[in-house]
Amino acid sequence: MAVDSIMTTYNRLSVAFDHGEGSWLYDTDGNKYLDALSGIAVCGLGHAHPAVTQAICEQAAKVIHTSNLYTIPLQQQLADKLTQISGMDNVFFGNSGAEANEAAIKLARRYGNTVRKVENPAIIVMENSFHGRTMATLSATGNRAVQAGFEPLVSGFVRAPFDDINAIRTIAENNPNIVAVMVEPIQGESGIQIPADDYLNQLREVCDQNEWLLILDEVQTGNARSGKYFAYQHNGIMPDVVTTAKGLGNGMPIGACLARGKAASVLGAGTHGSTYGGNPLSCAAALAVVNTIESEQLCERATELGNKIVAGFRERLEHADYVKEVRNKGMLIAIELSEAGTELAVLAKVKGILLNVTGGGKVIRLLPPLTMTDDEAELLVNTLSAIIKVYAADERSPESEAADPGNERRSS
Ligand SMILES: *Cc1c(COP(=O)(O)O)cnc(C)c1O
Numbered sequence: 001m002a003v004d005s006i007m008t009t010y011n012r013l014s015v016a017f018d019h020g021e022g023s024w025l026y027d028t029d030g031n032k033y034l035d036a037l038s039g040i041a042v043c044g045l046g047h048a049h050p051a052v053t054q055a056i057c058e059q060a061a062k063v064i065h066t067s068n069l070y071t072i073p074l075q076q077q078l079a080d081k082l083t084q085i086s087g088m089d090n091v092f093f094g095n096s097g098a099e100a101n102e103a104a105i106k107l108a109r110r111y112g113n114t115v116r117k118v119e120n121p122a123i124i125v126m127e128n129s130f131h132g133r134t135m136a137t138l139s140a141t142g143n144r145a146v147q148a149g150f151e152p153l154v155s156g157f158v159r160a161p162f163d164d165i166n167a168i169r170t171i172a173e174n175n176p177n178i179v180a181v182m183v184e185p186i187q188g189e190s191g192i193q194i195p196a197d198d199y200l201n202q203l204r205e206v207c208d209q210n211e212w213l214l215i216l217d218e219v220q221t222g223n224a225r226s227g228k229y230f231a232y233q234h235n236g237i238m239p240d241v242v243t244t245a246k247g248l249g250n251g252m253p254i255g256a257c258l259a260r261g262k263a264a265s266v267l268g269a270g271t272h273g274s275t276y277g278g279n280p281l282s283c284a285a286a287l288a289v290v291n292t293i294e295s296e297q298l299c300e301r302a303t304e305l306g307n308k309i310v311a312g313f314r315e316r317l318e319h320a321d322y323v324k325e326v327r328n329k330g331m332l333i334a335i336e337l338s339e340a341g342t343e344l345a346v347l348a349k350v351k352g353i354l355l356n357v358t359g360g361g362k363v364i365r366l367l368p369p370l371t372m373t374d375d376e377a378e379l380l381v382n383t384l385s386a387i388i389k390v391y392a393a394d395e396r397s398p399e400s401e402a403a404d405p406g407n408e409r410r411s412s
Pocket of ligand 1: 095096097098099101130131132133184188189217218219220221245246
């Protein structure tokens, strides 16, 4: 494949997909793959969901884009829907997770400068976090590999260990410049790292005591993936700012930064913008997604199916000492290995399963469509368990054949 005209910012697997349906993707040779990644937590409704397809086609035939210089009724409808679901007050729309987080970072800076009147406002961010690839969001990200070579980084971020509330309290005592904490409720890119049950509640308390904004990055955890529309809804708390993107458009680029209370009035007219953000086409798609999450009860389904998948893996991989832990919150699923197993993404692809290995190569990350059927989930558990067992038994020869995993992959 001629790839030289594309910058090599990605290491890609050598497969190209022609079309998809539900939990399945079909490559250009007609082979089918069970998609346990959903384009990295994006296609939560699966591929070619009729409600989304219809919304996009109908809207594309009417008007795609008008700009934010005019009223956009679909954007208003989507904002009404999202604020009603989340309990937040208002929304700024962009086109990606990084842009949603940029809006949140700008909001926190402006809150610091104009409301708190702090001289050099700073935001607490976590080790091993991921917030995006723009200059501000990569500076907020807790991964040197993402930052290396892009110095000077954006200043005004103070790093803290994740899931360590005492570290946050210590910073509160020592740093009067802090105006916000920005955190993923569950760290996604670093391998589905789930904090203590009451971590967000304690963060909320510390933020209240210090007049800090609590900013939750739900780019990956939002839109029903964790088993609630937003992951903070498991904790019964409210953030001041929450961002989301990945699952919101089912593949149509859209990001949202929602704000509440004192945070909702910080960004006034002329302070921030986006030409495309919340245009009629992306909002039509996102409205179809949000309505489908409700009508198909996908929050409940994510909890039920995620727990079922994890029970299946635990049963089959119980005695595999290569597997350190299987964990999940809804359909954010991790199989943590005791050693790096990056090749497993390639081996699984050969066997017709799409997944991703993250967290330093040690975590198999599964983000299947929330619409996956029980039979597909069983196929995923059986096939992947067999692949992992063979890999664990004979790590040094990745070419070795997995026992018949019972997959249905074939040419058509
Ligand atoms: C993917 C991700 C981002 C970045 O989103 P993009 O759409 O790639 O800019 C930010 N935060 C989290 C938690 C993510 O998972």
